[in-house]
Amino acid sequence: MSWIYLDNNATTKIDPNVLESMLPFLQESYGNPSSVQHKMGREANQAIELARHQIALKLQVKDSEIFFNSGATEGINTVIRGVVQSYKKKGQHIITCQTEHKAVLNTCAHLEKKGVEITYLPVNKKGEIDLGLLRNSIRKDTILVCIMAANNESGVIHPIVEIAQICQEHDVLYCCDATQLIGKQEINLQHIPIDLLIFSAHKIHGPKGVGVLYIRRKTKPIQIPALITGGKQEQGLRGGTLNVPMIVGCGKAVEIAKNHAQIRLYRDHLEKQILERIPQVVIHGKEAKRLDNTSFIAFRHIKSAELMTSLPHLVLSSGSACASGLLDPSHVLKAMTVNDDDAFSSIRFSLSKFTERDEIERAIEELVQTVHNVRQLSPIWKLFNEGRIE
Structure with missing residues (x-):
């Protein structure tokens, strides 16, 4: 693939x-x-x-x-x-x-x-x-x-x-x-x-x-x-x-260079599907005026590094390319008062004019299945489901 x-x-x-x-x-x-x-x-x-x-x-x-x-x-x-x-x-x-x-x-x-x-x-x-x-x-x-x-x-x-x-x-x-x-x-x-x-x-x-x-x-x-x-x-x-x-x-x-209308349509579709099909997700800055191509999403109770490793066909990042590999949470999310757990669970999706609808659909399916699989093996997710952590 x-x-x-x-x-x-x-x-x-x-x-x-x-x-x-x-x-x-x-x-x-x-x-x-x-x-x-x-x-x-x-x-x-x-x-x-x-x-x-x-x-x-x-x-x-x-x-x-x-x-x-x-x-x-x-x-x-x-x-x-x-x-x-x-x-x-x-x-x-x-x-x-x-x-x-x-x-x-x-x-x-x-x-x-x-x-x-x-x-x-x-x-x-x-x-x-x-x-x-x-x-x-x-x-x-x-x-x-x-x-x-x-x-x-x-x-x-x-x-x-x-x-x-x-x-x-x-x-x-x-x-x-x-x-x-x-x-x-x-x-x-x-x-x-x-x-x-x-x-x-x-x-x-x-x-x-x-x-x-x-x-x-x-x-x-x-x-x-x-x-x-x-x-x-x-x-x-x-x-x-x-x-x-x-x-x-x-x-x-x-x-x-010019803005391409389909980019926002694809981004909004991606967010809508993630919100509907994956529990416990947060879209950072969703209520603010944002770039049409960008979505920064926390998949709560999973480390972003673990999730991205489990998605080998998706090229994603956990924030700025200049800060990748750092042990500290995103300074942007910290400034937005996002807690460390959610910051470490966040993945950025950024689209371009070359992004195709079929790619978005495939990414959604892989995300839904992989998030489910990783959480099933996660002791943190188990604690959340038992009501022992928020």
């Missing part, structure tokens, strides 16, 4: 159209885009600029506001570390959220040791932030608000329009990690005053190892020094030879 891939928030299958756009720059047009003295170099340079334009067009921004890097983690480090370095005179206070990606949280934790003050906004049980609390947390020395567009584990979508407006009112930079929202919802940056936006190509059926950093051109330019120094590539923001095939693939992936 073939695999059923339901881990698309971790990474996605490359789109054939994206791969086709990349191949010429892996085989024939392999020139260095900085070598504009000859034709092959100019061809590579033109391909880079086409990709930049494709992305700028999608976001409704200027080509000169788009910068390429290795992915969202590098973009996050570039922004947070760079803003701290450049805005010392204004202050050393950053606001973020307890459910951010570890790339943000670990970078902030590192900077805390160097004297930067970080405010970590809590979320409610649905995974939502309090906009009033955000507003009240901004101080005169606040230099940056870093809050993602959509959570990679729960799928909960944050109100980025309102967040951007609050930051604009207080003259504070807003950095948005849009890695999970790009390609699933439209983001028109003409209408949303986000200052800095970050995403990776491999979440939208593009190649791994390439990402985008958007920096708004303001009357007073945003000051961010290079994280990687070298040549003058990317207007001096990131040194190093540009990875032409990956950038071309990134541009193509963004150009063709």
